[in-house]
Amino acid sequence: xxxxxxxxxxxxxxxxxxxxxxxxxxxxxxxxxxxxxxxxxxxxxxxxxxxxxxxxxxxxxxxxxxxxxxxxxxxxxxxxxxxxxxxxxxxxxxxxxxxxxxxxxxxxxxxxx
Numbered sequence: 046x047x048x049x050x051x052x053x054x055x056x057x058x059x060x061x062x063x064x065x066x067x068x069x070x071x072x073x074x075x076x077x078x079x080x081x082x083x084x085x086x087x088x089x090x091x092x093x094x095x096x097x098x099x100x101x102x103x104x105x106x107x108x109x110x111x112x113x114x115x116x117x118x119x120x121x122x123x124x125x126x127x128x129x130x131x132x133x134x135x136x137x138x139x140x141x142x143x144x145x146x147x148x149x150x151x152x153x154x155x156x157x158x
Contacts (some may be wrong), residue, residue: 054090055107055116060102070102083139090135121146
């Protein structure tokens, strides 16, 4: 039986990638601030989601499905045509296909006694 070296779960709450070595990357959709495409490896294109803390979840295009693409459309003003173009024209570099229109939340003011 062939076990894939990586698999991706997409839910209403977020996206999670499990690696063969047991490591996991997970992001909540509400925290995603940027989507990049590129980094072609072994005939696959990578879609990178980044959150406010600078954490990434790297999703190979081969691991994406209709659920993943449908969920991306909920990001404000996300353009699936731009994503498709970036995937078709991907190379070693990365192209930002979406950036959150909302500014990051400011850090809370700390109270000192």
